[in-house]
Amino acid sequence: MDMVFLAQEAAEVAQSNLGNGLVFGLATLGPGIGLGILIGKAIESMARQPEAAGMVRTTMFIGIGVVEVLALLGFVLAFII
Amino acid sequence: MITLLAAAEDASGAALLVPAMPELIWGFVAFALLLLGMVKFVFPRANQVLDDRSAAIQGKMEEADAKLVEAEEARRNFDAQIADARGEGNAIIEEAKQTAESLRRDIVAKAEAEAAAIVERAQADINAERDRALQELRQQVGAMSVELAARIVERELDPSTHQTLVDDYIQRLSSQN
Amino acid sequence: MTPFLAVDVQYGGNFDGALDDINALFQMPPIFEFGIGGLDLSINRTILIIWLATAAAFLLFRAAFSDARIVPGKLQSACEMVIDFVRNIALDIIGPKGVKFVPLLTTFFVFIFAMNLMKITPGIMLPPTSRMAVTGFLALTAWVVYVSVGIKTHGFLGYIKEVSIPPGTPKAILPILAVIEFVSNLILRPFALAIRLFANMVAGHILVVITLVTVHVFLYPRPGLPVGILALGISPLVFGFELFIIGLQAYIFTLLTAVYISSSLESH
Numbered sequence: 001m002d003m004v005f006l007a008q009e010a011a012e013v014a015q016s017n018l019g020n021g022l023v024f025g026l027a028t029l030g031p032g033i034g035l036g037i038l039i040g041k042a043i044e045s046m047a048r049q050p051e052a053a054g055m056v057r058t059t060m061f062i063g064i065g066v067v068e069v070l071a072l073l074g075f076v077l078a079f080i081i
Numbered sequence: 082m083i084t085l086l087a088a089a090e091d092a093s094g095a096a097l098l099v100p101a102m103p104e105l106i107w108g109f110v111a112f113a114l115l116l117l118g119m120v121k122f123v124f125p126r127a128n129q130v131l132d133d134r135s136a137a138i139q140g141k142m143e144e145a146d147a148k149l150v151e152a153e154e155a156r157r158n159f160d161a162q163i164a165d166a167r168g169e170g171n172a173i174i175e176e177a178k179q180t181a182e183s184l185r186r187d188i189v190a191k192a193e194a195e196a197a198a199i200v201e202r203a204q205a206d207i208n209a210e211r212d213r214a215l216q217e218l219r220q221q222v223g224a225m226s227v228e229l230a231a232r233i234v235e236r237e238l239d240p241s242t243h244q245t246l247v248d249d250y251i252q253r254l255s256s257q258n
Numbered sequence: 259m260t261p262f263l264a265v266d267v268q269y270g271g272n273f274d275g276a277l278d279d280i281n282a283l284f285q286m287p288p289i290f291e292f293g294i295g296g297l298d299l300s301i302n303r304t305i306l307i308i309w310l311a312t313a314a315a316f317l318l319f320r321a322a323f324s325d326a327r328i329v330p331g332k333l334q335s336a337c338e339m340v341i342d343f344v345r346n347i348a349l350d351i352i353g354p355k356g357v358k359f360v361p362l363l364t365t366f367f368v369f370i371f372a373m374n375l376m377k378i379t380p381g382i383m384l385p386p387t388s389r390m391a392v393t394g395f396l397a398l399t400a401w402v403v404y405v406s407v408g409i410k411t412h413g414f415l416g417y418i419k420e421v422s423i424p425p426g427t428p429k430a431i432l433p434i435l436a437v438i439e440f441v442s443n444l445i446l447r448p449f450a451l452a453i454r455l456f457a458n459m460v461a462g463h464i465l466v467v468i469t470l471v472t473v474h475v476f477l478y479p480r481p482g483l484p485v486g487i488l489a490l491g492i493s494p495l496v497f498g499f500e501l502f503i504i505g506l507q508a509y510i511f512t513l514l515t516a517v518y519i520s521s522s523l524e525s526h
């Protein structure tokens with residue numbers, strides 16, 4: 001088995017599982033942007049008010065938990081489809 | 082054939098999402114046992130240790146506070162003692178000053194008295210000397226006058242009678258004065 | 259080890275059949291089958307790992323506090339740090355009432371962390387939390403706790419009202435919003451809790467397995483050797499990343515449970 005064969009295999013897999021890949025890929029888009037904004041804003045506010053960093057961090061993790069689930073739903077959906 | 086992410090043809094992917102009953106039951110049993118073990122064995126001890134620790138810290142802090150109060154008390158005592166000692170020293174110095182003053186006054190008075198006594202004695206001496214000199218002078222004057230008179234009168238008078246005469250005369254003189 | 263890895267994969271050779279079906283990774287045939295009155299209680303690999311991890315976690319804590327001292331040793335301070343960490347979560351999120359939930363939340367944290375840690379424990383390499391059943395009962399437990407706390411605080415109807423009607427809602431959209439809120443608070447929440455942990459662990463497990471299988475297959479004097487070296491190089495990173503995810507997911511599960519309990523306790 002060499003690299004060329006592997007690449008062919010991968011292409012085949014990609015074709016036959018295009019739907020799954022697309023589901024997960026698209027599902028990550030929104031949460032990815034959301035997480036970026038969320039964490040960025042959290043860091044911003046932590047830098048602005050370091051004394052409130054603990055509270056901001058906790059709230060950030062709650063937010064991450066809520067946003068992350070959307071991407072993970074896409075991941076699970078990729079299994080189901 | 083490699084199927085990495087999911088088996089599209091195979092619907093068993095969804096089977097992953099269906100909880101397996103035995104795992105659910107045994108897992109729950111394990112979790113419940115862990116919870117029970119934590120509540121029964123770990124947390125009482127942990128809380129006790131935390132309480133003990135906070136009590137120990139509290140005790141230490143109270144001890145430190147008490148020591149601080151004690152030290153403060155001791156410091157105040159020392160301060161008071163120092164103040165006392167200072168006052169006492171001042172009093173002693175004052176007393177010494179007073180003693181010295183009175184001593185000085187005594188000495189001065191004594192010296193003055195002595196000086197006065199000496200002066201007085203000297204006065205007395207002088208007086209006595211003067212009296213004596215006067216007496217002597219008087220005697221000599223008497224003798225001389227007798228001698229003079231004898232020479233003048235050319236008569237030998239009895240010196241003792243003359244002496245009486247002169248004395249009378251002088252007495253008269255002095256009483257006249 | 260398991261049939262889907264060592265048997266099929268030839269060292270330095272054939273990827274064929276190695277991961278024919280990714281679901282094979284998560285198929286747990288029963289090792290020892292039995293049941294009570296139709297209830298299937300078969301023991302499989304996951305259950306053994308659950309027991310092992312639970313016992314290890316419990317024995318660790320037991321050992322830490324069996325000889326608890328005011329000035330703690332290393333193990334005791336580590337375990338106290340865990341308890342203190344969870345206590346801080348509870349106090350931050352729930353407030354003073356959170357103290358009585360500390361044992362439960364600590365058990366959640368320790369249990370999930372121990373289960374997740376099995377993902378990168380050599381010789382085991384399978385997180386029981388990648389099984390829907392495990393995350394399912396964890397989420398179910400959290401759900402039962404926060405719903406019962408809510409019902410205890412507000413009464414049954416009061417709690418239903420509390421979860422379905424957000425304050426200051428205009429009357430016009432109230433019916434539709436009430437349904438959405440109700441579903442989101444009582445149905446989606448535990449589902450999301452379970453799915454979050456489950457999907458993270460499944461993804462992590464697949465990542466670890468693929469990395470290790472790639473190393474296993476490609477680290478061999480063949481044209482594919484660079485791939486093997488690359489995979490070997492990034493495998494510590496993968497393990498480190500997974501360790502981070504393990505802690506993060508245990509933390510998030512505990513945190514969100516605390517948040518849900520807190521939202522059941524307060525009234526608006």
